[in-house]
Amino acid sequence: MTSEVADPVEASEIAPAADPGFLQRHGGTIEYILIPGAALVGALGVFGVFVALFGKNPLDLYFYMYQGAYGTWFSWQNTLTRAAPLILTALCTALPAQLGMVIIGGEGALLVGALSATAVALSMQWAPPLAVQLGMAAAGMIGGGLWIMLAGALRQYRGVNETISSLLLVYIALAILNHLVEGVMRDPSSLNKPSTRSIGAANMLGSIPGTDVHWGLVYGILAATASYILIYHTTFGFAARVAGGNIRAAKIVGLAVGKLILTICFLAGAAAGLAGMVEVAAVQGQTNANLAAGYGFTGILVAFLARQNPLAVIPVAILLGGISASGGLLQRRLGLPDASVQVLQGIIFVFVLASDALYGRIGFLKARS
């Protein structure tokens, strides 16, 4: 990598300014890889110092992180399992971000999606498994979609800040979930852990053949790819980005901003709702308080680290999945507390946000004019 960077710089200094070199032509793309990469390396460096202060060897740290996250096939499966829900919940923040909206309520959409999917599965017990699964996926996406659409509608028609409303909707979703799970939807035999009835072993989504990773990963990758195409390769996506850039200009050129907001919010919520459906259909087999595991909140982090790019969400989710997968090994081998993983996530977040200031300011990548 270093040599690639070094040579063309000299080349471009020699070459006349009129002919931009490789680096200048692809400067934008290179920045998108180089800056977050450097931020990550910087964050790991600072975390190494932090760990050294606790008397642990930072090289051990990096080794165990690598081993726990990507070192073996088992580690990879561990990482991908953890990444799967994050891809979907990250889309819940990344999609509205195209419109300039900051939605942080993916957790609520996940819970509503899980609840809707469970309700459908329990009322479709007579149907063949494939029908039940399709019904669950549809219900999860509609449930989650409507939930975030609510935040979008509040913003569009009532001027309520969507960040606050989507966050508060998380607590409402959790309260509804607890109310139903401890009330009408409770399985009377779930004494000490109030839960709904099980959706039935036959209706569970299996793993991707040859792995332990559930199908949620594939759904996530498909959803992220579809979102990317929607945003960057359709007129709808173009309209959304125009509205995100300048909402007044969008209105002046006649874009239906309200419709854009509601549609994008619905799609965003549908992604998180699908994550909830997968948690029920592939992991828990029922709905209970376990579902509020914070995937929705980690998804926000993933979306910001991916700079709200739906496609970049995939590698970032795999990165954060890896960090969380290696957390266990850090606890067991180095005796670090669990909080150390959160410290690392925090450091990465700060570095990536701070590195935002570098875009367009790296001399050798700038187009000459």
Place this chain on the structure above:
Amino acid sequence: MDFGRISRRHLLQGGAALTLGSALGARSAYAADTTIGFIYVGSRDDYGYNQAHAQGAAALKKIPGIKVVEEEKVPETDAVEKTMESMINLDGASLLFPTSFGYFNPHMIKMANKYPKVRFEHCGGLWTEKDPKNAGSYFGYIDEAQYISGIVAGYTSKTGKLGFVAAKPIPQVLRNINAFTLGAKLANPKATTQVIFTGDWSMPVKEAEATNSLIDQGVDVLTCHVDGPKTMVENAAHRGAMVCGYHVNQSPLAPKAYLTGAEWNWEALYPKFVKLMTSGEGIPNFYRGGFKEEIIKVSPYGEAVSAEARKHADDVKAKLTEGSYTIFKGPILDNKGKTIIAAGTDRGQKDPELEKMDYLVEGVIGATS
């Protein structure tokens, strides 16, 4: 790339350490691969549920030839499945203690089916014949200790108003509230227990609010059933009220205010389990007990406990230990005036009816829903 060389060297070092480790293990008293894994849902120094288990794990660490690996703050999702697998695959664990209630079904059951040679022991679950044979559940009748706390609280309270900060109205919690109240009424027949449910296992802010609100209503002795009693104990002591602890001994947090407390005695049970396993006898799949089986204990009395209270409490404790005493002995009314245990009916500790408890006894102020 300097980085690559370093990680390779570390890989070799790690491998060497691993070989050395197992070579040392082979020479010790137990089989070379007696690695035991502990998984906690919260932090292991929470002065509560998780710390109680960590104390049990610490007792195992003292046994030569036993290696203990621990992981804290593992959510009740597929993350715990991956943690169990990681302990089995990377650490070679042959006995696992996933200690949180929500780990049991589906997570631990799934792993027990997948790894039939590994032994799984779950705290609090209800193992039944249809569950895998290499899995088991254990729990303690800690309401016996709450009964003793109740007696001490009844003698110590000047207002006759006791307070209980509880997580959820589920059988295990209701049983503690009821036993505490019945104990208090032995000392002061007019004593009442005001209960506040916070809604979840770890809600420090709500626990502090509940503590303050109880004290504002004239309550002068408090106890609790939440994962981390620290908040209640410190706040109550700060306000000048007395406390009875739960899970572990919290007297270091409030030396003057601490009366006694209902504690787990995992440090006695876990070495017993290991002995059963290594002797080839095997751990029973379903294990329950109270004072007699040394699964629970009470904290040493604080200085504020009167001689009269100590004597009465010690007498009852002695009878419970020999098994000649019944806490839930008819007639018992619920707090709505309905008879729940008729005169002449004794519900002994192992009575399955008690596992389904859904009422609050006379003298408790509060409602289950």
